[in-house]
Amino acid sequence: MDLNAITSSYRRWAPVYDGTFGKITRTGRRRATEAVNGSSGRVLEVGVGTGLSLSDYAPHLEVTGIDFSDEMLARARRKVAEEGLSQVRELRQMDARSLDFPDGHFDTVVAMYLVSVVPEPERVMSEIARVCKPGGQVIIINHFARETGLLAWIERVTAPLAGWLGWHPDFPKARILGEDALQVTEERPLGLFTFIRMQKTAAP
Ligand SMILES: C[S@@+](CC[C@H](N)C(=O)[O-])C[C@H]1O[C@@H](n2cnc3c(N)ncnc32)[C@H](O)[C@@H]1O
Structure with a gap:
């Protein structure tokens, strides 16, 4: 999917996302935030969407969220303001393929329901690895x-609908596993979804 398709798809999704796809994906977000809350420091959520996870991050963390869709981000900003989420330091419009952060800036990087949406997922994983500290974790x-x-x-027959759905139903896991700096340390099924924890290899 190219960025134009993503923009129009998530403009359409934004008003209904929380009550539809947002509901069936709730368990995964809970598992991810539980995993992050045991750590400390700076957290980057790539593709933060409408910010459904933001209230679940522990108050001791410093959370930054980025997303390409202005309409999804507007909803995340509203949640932060209405719920007074002081752990959220910044929400920025950005393309996950070129993250505007220094190398090794974050202790943890999280991407939920993103990798099958973005164009060039390999490039996104490379950016995720770059901005994660050596020894840091990626969820x-x-x-x-x-x-x-x-x-x-079902995945094969719905694959041609990717532009309309807003994600690729037949996305192969191998496309996110090629980054040398990221080693898988945990993988478990979560119903239709999968939880993967990776560690950024420490600098030599
Ligand atoms: C299925 S939603 C998931 C949102 C959120 N992570 C959640 O758990 O509800 C996918 C999100 O990825 C964002 N996205 C797609 N391509 C992107 C890109 N290249 N850079 C940043 N965000 C992107 C979309 O705008 C959308 O908000």
């Missing part, structure tokens, strides 16, 4: 393509 929650069974068939 990915996403749906990945099945090899066999009814779900695999």
